[in-house]
Amino acid sequence: MSETLATLVIDGRIATLTLNRPGARNALSIDLLRALHGRVDELGAHAEVSVLVVAGAGKSFCAGMDLKAVLGDPAAPGVLLHLLAELTLKVRALPMVTLAKVNGAAIGGGCGLACVCDVAITHADATMGYPEVDLGVCPAVVAPWLARKIGAGRARRVLLCGGVMTGRAAFDLGMVDRLVQTGADLDAAAAEVAARLATGGPHALRATKALLNELDGSGDGGTVRRGADLSASVIALPETQALLRAKFDRPS
Amino acid sequence: MIRTERDGGVLILRLDRPEKRNALTPTMLGALAEAVVAGAGAGAGSRAIVLSGVGEVFCAGFDLSLCRDDEGALGAMLTGLSRCVRTLRRSPSPVVVSAHGAAVAGGCALLGGADVVVTDERARLGYPVVRLGISPAVTAPFLRLAVGDGASRVRALDPGLIDGMEALRIGLAHECLATPAEAEARAIDIAREIAAKPPGGVAATKAWLNDIDGSGADADADAGLAASLGLAGSDEQRERLRELWAGGGKR
Numbered sequence: 001m002s003e004t005l006a007t008l009v010i011d012g013r014i015a016t017l018t019l020n021r022p023g024a025r026n027a028l029s030i031d032l033l034r035a036l037h038g039r040v041d042e043l044g045a046h047a048e049v050s051v052l053v054v055a056g057a058g059k060s061f062c063a064g065m066d067l068k069a070v071l072g073d074p075a076a077p078g079v080l081l082h083l084l085a086e087l088t089l090k091v092r093a094l095p096m097v098t099l100a101k102v103n104g105a106a107i108g109g110g111c112g113l114a115c116v117c118d119v120a121i122t123h124a125d126a127t128m129g130y131p132e133v134d135l136g137v138c139p140a141v142v143a144p145w146l147a148r149k150i151g152a153g154r155a156r157r158v159l160l161c162g163g164v165m166t167g168r169a170a171f172d173l174g175m176v177d178r179l180v181q182t183g184a185d186l187d188a189a190a191a192e193v194a195a196r197l198a199t200g201g202p203h204a205l206r207a208t209k210a211l212l213n214e215l216d217g218s219g220d221g222g223t224v225r226r227g228a229d230l231s232a233s234v235i236a237l238p239e240t241q242a243l244l245r246a247k248f249d250r251p252s
Numbered sequence: 253m254i255r256t257e258r259d260g261g262v263l264i265l266r267l268d269r270p271e272k273r274n275a276l277t278p279t280m281l282g283a284l285a286e287a288v289v290a291g292a293g294a295g296a297g298s299r300a301i302v303l304s305g306v307g308e309v310f311c312a313g314f315d316l317s318l319c320r321d322d323e324g325a326l327g328a329m330l331t332g333l334s335r336c337v338r339t340l341r342r343s344p345s346p347v348v349v350s351a352h353g354a355a356v357a358g359g360c361a362l363l364g365g366a367d368v369v370v371t372d373e374r375a376r377l378g379y380p381v382v383r384l385g386i387s388p389a390v391t392a393p394f395l396r397l398a399v400g401d402g403a404s405r406v407r408a409l410d411p412g413l414i415d416g417m418e419a420l421r422i423g424l425a426h427e428c429l430a431t432p433a434e435a436e437a438r439a440i441d442i443a444r445e446i447a448a449k450p451p452g453g454v455a456a457t458k459a460w461l462n463d464i465d466g467s468g469a470d471a472d473a474d475a476g477l478a479a480s481l482g483l484a485g486s487d488e489q490r491e492r493l494r495e496l497w498a499g500g501g502k503r
Contacts, residue, residue, distance in 0.1 A: 138460060140456070160346045
């Protein structure tokens, strides 16, 4: 099953990793996260790849953490959040350049996955953002990556105010680096960006990315893991549990 | 000199000295810090804070006329400002600042305590006090978190002022409205929206942001304050302040 939840296609210097759970808007379940870990690990054997495109199957990029599926199990949020934390660290540490092709909604942890990539592209009507605080949840795993992407000050505003924004607003904030007008234009534009990135010398790209990771502290796994613990502890609060149950319409 | 208003879960604090463009005194800064501590947090019932100023202008900076007769006034204002910024930053309630009209020098430095800043198109923001031999170092640790290293270098060293749209562009402000009145109204709306959210997640998120960007610790803020205090009473500063007063106090 995990083979199909996330797919990896390699075409010369460009690889494409696709979240393939379109029926659930590619929400990050434990199974999907494990599948993504598996595909990212496989990339290690492909030294010829210079660029990794990350995309979602169907209309969404990624709807965020699948909290509905873990509500009944007190241990599950911690497992889910640590899988996400390790995935962000693993994707950031990849030697190739990563390009998030945000083909539709990128919410919460899904937006975090886009922001951990080196480059992001989307269209004007995509929906992006971090509505965690609206549900009583703390976006602690994704906060360090957003702060590196758009700066600590803007990250503070985005994360404390919650809600979602359009692709255009995300572009204005620096959360994505290239904007096309409609979803129909995205495939061609993303292919063009990926092809251009792939023209870089593989050694030069790797050395440059490694330096950038060192300079901005991207290797600091301790903070991201502490974030997973914090986020799980906030999900466990009675206040948050009640809100999530209400949202997902489940009896306690 | 600090006007306090409760609006549901929102605590609105306004600098209230409009005849002096809300120029800050040591007493005002002390009162502001006390009001933040007393009024914020779950126990006190408020879940978000708005910091604004009565009238057309948020804050024109320190009341430097106090320095004419009191050698210690500048140091007291710098220390009081640093305490206010840290107190706002560490308040469990998110802080929204209405930087309408003008947020200059010490007034601009107060934005260091903000989680969200709203301004207006014709507002004037910046740190002209280097012209007077006063260093904005006290605010530098917070300015770099807001706008990044490149822009904070420019703003701390260039005594020129920027308008609201430029503040928005560099990230010193997060929203820019057409008029001062709209800016304050929007700041209050943002605070109401935050106050309506589940408090546990908001408080945890603010504390986490302070943790990961280092603004929950004192080291950088202490260094900034020490650098500004180190210049208090310097020959250059005395001379330039004398020139200022000789010219009628107009900067």
